[in-house]
Amino acid sequence: MRILINCSTLKKGGVLQVGHSLVSELMKRKDHDYFFIISSEQRKFFANYVDNLGDNFYIYDVKPSVFLSLTGRERKLNKILLKIRPHAVFSVFGPTYWKPDCLHVCGFAKPSYIYLDSPFFKNLALLSKLKLLALKKLHLFSFQNSTDALVTETNDASRRLLRILPSKKVFTVSNTYNQIYDETSKWDNSIKLPAFDGITLLSITANYQHKNLGIIPDVISYLRYVYPLLKFRFVLTLDRSEVKNISKNDLQYIIFLGRVPIYQCPNLYLQSDFMFMPTLLECFTATYPEAMKMGVPILTSNLPFATDICSDAAYYFDPKSPESIGEAIYTLAGNKDLQVKLAVRGKVRLKTFNSSEERANKYIKILETLYETINSKSENR
Numbered sequence: 001m002r003i004l005i006n007c008s009t010l011k012k013g014g015v016l017q018v019g020h021s022l023v024s025e026l027m028k029r030k031d032h033d034y035f036f037i038i039s040s041e042q043r044k045f046f047a048n049y050v051d052n053l054g055d056n057f058y059i060y061d062v063k064p065s066v067f068l069s070l071t072g073r074e075r076k077l078n079k080i081l082l083k084i085r086p087h088a089v090f091s092v093f094g095p096t097y098w099k100p101d102c103l104h105v106c107g108f109a110k111p112s113y114i115y116l117d118s119p120f121f122k123n124l125a126l127l128s129k130l131k132l133l134a135l136k137k138l139h140l141f142s143f144q145n146s147t148d149a150l151v152t153e154t155n156d157a158s159r160r161l162l163r164i165l166p167s168k169k170v171f172t173v174s175n176t177y178n179q180i181y182d183e184t185s186k187w188d189n190s191i192k193l194p195a196f197d198g199i200t201l202l203s204i205t206a207n208y209q210h211k212n213l214g215i216i217p218d219v220i221s222y223l224r225y226v227y228p229l230l231k232f233r234f235v236l237t238l239d240r241s242e243v244k245n246i247s248k249n250d251l252q253y254i255i256f257l258g259r260v261p262i263y264q265c266p267n268l269y270l271q272s273d274f275m276f277m278p279t280l281l282e283c284f285t286a287t288y289p290e291a292m293k294m295g296v297p298i299l300t301s302n303l304p305f306a307t308d309i310c311s312d313a314a315y316y317f318d319p320k321s322p323e324s325i326g327e328a329i330y331t332l333a334g335n336k337d338l339q340v341k342l343a344v345r346g347k348v349r350l351k352t353f354n355s356s357e358e359r360a361n362k363y364i365k366i367l368e369t370l371y372e373t374i375n376s377k378s379e380n381r
Contacts, residue, residue: 002033003367004084006091006098008062008077010039013206014286015109017262019092020045021178025360032364035084037077045262062097069138072099072146088367091147095139099146103371105363106147108170110139111281112210114160115305119320120210120280144168149370151363153284156308171366175284177293179356180262188263193255193271198231199333201299202272204265204290207242210281212301214243218322219329220250227330235272269294273339274332277301278319284309289353292346297339299328313345 005026007019019042026034035056038046043059058080068074077098081089088103096106112120113136121129143150149169152158158172180186193200205211216234223230233253236243237260246254260268269275275291277300288309291298300306302316315332318324332338354362 001088001368001371002035002084002086003364004035004037004081004086004089004100006077006089006096007036007038007042008060009091009093009096010042011061012041012259013208015093016041016045017178017286018107018175020262021176021356022092022360022363024179025356026364029360035086037080064095064097066138068097069095069142072097072142074098088371090363090367094147094150095142096146097142103367103374104147105149105151105366105370106143108143108150108152108157108161109283110136111157111283111305112136113140114157114164114283115281115303118210118281118303120212122320140164149366151366154305154308156304157283169370171362173359173362173366174353175286175289176353176356176359177286177289178262181266181290181293184266186263187266188261189267191257191260191264191268193235193268196231196233198233199274199329200233200235200272201274201276201329202235202268202296203276204237204260204268204287205277205279205285206259207238210279212278212280212319213238214245215278215319215322215325216243216254217246217250219325220253222322222326223329224249224253226326230330230333232329232333234276235268265290266294269296272296274299274329276329277306278317278325279303279306280319282306282309288314289350292350295343295346297332297342298346299325299332311345311349313342313349315342 005023010016010019023036037058037060039061040059060076062074074097081100086102089100091106093109094106112132144165149171151171151173152161153175155172158170162170207213223232233255235255237257239258240256269291275287275296275298277287279301282305288298292313298310298314300314300316301319315328317328
């Protein structure tokens with residue numbers, strides 16, 4: 001088979017590392033002829049050999065529009081399709097704003113469309129809710145009409161997606177940590193956090209609104225007032241300008257690193273005590289298995305998507321309550337036995353997820369099975 005891997009929609013956040021992981025796996029394989037469309041941001045992941053990627057790589061960024069959502073007629077992608085003539089396209093995450101003229105399977109990672117019970121929506125402004133509703137209608141139309149099947153990262157997400165797209169084939173392939181975490185020779189250890197004798201809480205994420213990082217200043221205020229002797233700091237992969245309402249006093253508790261390449265992330269976990277994720281919405285976040293892999297205890301939201309992924313390998317809090325978050329930080333900071341238990345449970349929980357190779361195998365198996373089914377139906381007509 002000729003298989004085209006489409007990463008043209010990947011711009012920021014965890015989806016970039018998923019795309020990098022999959023492309024890196026498939027570049028090594030000879031079972032099919034693989035071709036890749038990667039975004040300009042994705043290209044940065046391959047900076048060491050970008051000029052030697054070969055003729056089976058294309059660099060392109062899809063520019064979303066209402067027209068593309070409704071028609072799926074993306075001219076640049078169609079030109080690439082005509083040149084390659086693949087038997088199947090796998091789009092790592094959609095909506096793709098594109099309907100290729102062949103088998104098309106697409107990843108789904110739009111939690112705001114399936115987790116309507118999330119507290120994220122309670123304080124969302126009316127205009128934002130209306131915008132989200134409009135995008136949801138456009139995107140679900142695109143998912144419904146431009147794909148043959150969808151892939152989610154948890155069973156819970158698959159069940160919820162089927163409720164709103166009941167006629168669509170939906171598969172589950174769990175996310176995992178990037179294979180870079182297994183390749184210590186590729187780690188970039190150049191980021192050295194300042195020496196510190198307190199608790200370091202690491203959040204590796206882009207500044208999406210649903211990540212809820214804006215609650216950190218209130219958590220700092222609570223801890224400073226209630227537990228003044230507790231030494232702590234937050235390490236964020238954001239720029240200073242991305243977090244609002246921070247007082248000068250609060251700034252001493254936060255280190256802003258800006259965007260960090262995947263090669264620098266393992267060493268950041270090694271320099272941290274806890275992985276901190278107050279997120280309100282997820283289909284899956286790779287920071288959970290990353291922390292488990294690195295033996296770092298997880299502090300995260302007590303919401304269904306998080307408990308479904310982490311089970312007993314995390315310490316939970318109410319993500320809308322600075323008091324709950326502060327108490328969770330203080331409790332875990334003072335309980336070394338619990339920290340060890342969470343790290344051990346994380347290693348056990350990690351075994352329930354796919355490896356990067358297993359994930360790639362499952363994606364390709366879905367394509368092979370669906371392609372064979374389509375061919376069998378054509379032959380029986």
